[in-house]
Amino acid sequence: MRNLSRLMLAVAFLFVLGVSIASARSLTQAGADDITSGGQLYDKWYAVLGVAAPDGDMPIWERQLTNTRSGADTWRCSECHGWDYKGSEGAYASGSHATGFPNVMKLGASMSVDEIVGHLKGSKDKSHDFSRYMDDATLAKLAIFLKEGAIDDGEFIDSVTLKVKNGNLEHGKSLYAETCAKCHGDDGKTIIFRSEGINEYLGSVATRDPYRFLHRTRFGVAGTEMPIGRALGWTPVDGRDVLAYAQTLPTGYEQEPVSDAGAGSETSPQMGGPAAGTAGGIFTGILAGLGMAGLSVLFLGLLVVVGAVAVWAMRSRK
Ligand code: HEC
Numbered sequence: 001m002r003n004l005s006r007l008m009l010a011v012a013f014l015f016v017l018g019v020s021i022a023s024a025r026s027l028t029q030a031g032a033d034d035i036t037s038g039g040q041l042y043d044k045w046y047a048v049l050g051v052a053a054p055d056g057d058m059p060i061w062e063r064q065l066t067n068t069r070s071g072a073d074t075w076r077c078s079e080c081h082g083w084d085y086k087g088s089e090g091a092y093a094s095g096s097h098a099t100g101f102p103n104v105m106k107l108g109a110s111m112s113v114d115e116i117v118g119h120l121k122g123s124k125d126k127s128h129d130f131s132r133y134m135d136d137a138t139l140a141k142l143a144i145f146l147k148e149g150a151i152d153d154g155e156f157i158d159s160v161t162l163k164v165k166n167g168n169l170e171h172g173k174s175l176y177a178e179t180c181a182k183c184h185g186d187d188g189k190t191i192i193f194r195s196e197g198i199n200e201y202l203g204s205v206a207t208r209d210p211y212r213f214l215h216r217t218r219f220g221v222a223g224t225e226m227p228i229g230r231a232l233g234w235t236p237v238d239g240r241d242v243l244a245y246a247q248t249l250p251t252g253y254e255q256e257p258v259s260d261a262g263a264g265s266e267t268s269p270q271m272g273g274p275a276a277g278t279a280g281g282i283f284t285g286i287l288a289g290l291g292m293a294g295l296s297v298l299f300l301g302l303l304v305v306v307g308a309v310a311v312w313a314m315r316s317r318k
């Protein structure tokens with residue numbers, strides 16, 4: 001009898017241990033890919049963190065007059081430094097998104113992660129201080145993204161027509177059919193993006209703002225089920241080929257607009273859904289942990305009942 005209950009205790013102990021190790025592991029994995037989180041923060045950090053954008057315009061915004069947007073958009077790294085990260089030296093050199101603000105891919109490459117974090121805390125320019133809104137760990141993700149995740153796609157894309165150069169359409173088509181068509185549809189029109197008052201489809205985003213297309217294909221859109229290219233193991237060439245194919249999809253325009261990377265804005269990532277960004281990931285991890293803890297309590301309860309029945313059966317046999 002003693003031995004039986006000891007055995008049951010040992011089994012229960014091992015079970016609980018296993019559950020805690022499993023949930024601890026799911027917590028660390030949720031925060032593992034800093035580059036992807038950094039990429040999503042660069043896109044729209046306040047949506048990733050699930051907070052409202054700060055009131056009014058970002059203080060640096062008044063240093064330029066070309067880009068007439070206001071409010072929340074002015075707080076996004078992408079709005080000031082571009083989807084190609086090259087600011088005034090890239091696609092946002094002209095067009096409605098032009099700000100004249102600098103190329104952070106180049107500047108970031110010459111800075112250490114700590115220096116970038118310092119800059120994001122206002123060390124050099126008080127107006128460029130984001131430390132009220134993001135903690136050091138979050139700012140470090142942005143820095144790691146800029147140093148290691150920002151990829152120069154310039155050689156793939158014609159700077160005038162914005163068309164992919166030398167893309168492999170067949171390869172892009174098969175990647176699209178495997179991974180994208182189930183949500184966006186064969187023609188890219190199943191999901192409609194409302195942006196600045198017009199409807200956009202995957203084909204029009206690819207045509208008007210190829211760099212945004214590549215960024216979001218690579219890092220995903222926070223708060224959606226959209227797969228993350230990096231997590232799928234896609235290379236820059238895979239992204240380029242899908243973009244090349246997406247540029248052949250219908251744009252939905254009666255007339256082709258002038259190519260202008262500046263013309264398109266973008267949809268808003270929303271919070272919610274599993275593992276969106278780190279905060280969401282941790283939350284999902286905790287929930288999973290709780291769920292498993294609940295299961296183990298149930299399991300323990302069952303063990304106790306079985307034990308009690310066994311004891312009763314043995315006693316009554318005597
Ligand atoms: C409102 C526009 C604006 C926004 C939003 C903005 N920046 Fe900047 N950024 C600038 C300007 C202007 C400069 C150059 C002047 C300066 O350093 O303040 C700059 C400089 C930088 C530099 C170079 C620093 C150096 O020492 O040369 C980095 C890196 C950078 N920004 C990253 C970011 C990141 C990451 C975000 C998003 C959290 C961001 N920026 C958001 C306008 C902006």
Ligand code: HEC
Nearest residue numbers: 179180183193205213216217221224225226227266267268
């Ligand atoms: C599970 C469904 C799903 C799959 C699969 C999917 N997407 Fe998406 N995609 C979405 C959702 C949802 C959005 C966000 C829509 C919104 O914000 O209104 C989105 C947005 C996008 C955007 C951003 C558009 C913009 O306005 O900036 C791009 C680019 C994109 N998807 C490309 C792709 C590509 C390329 C693939 C294949 C690798 C793909 N998607 C696969 C669901 C999906």
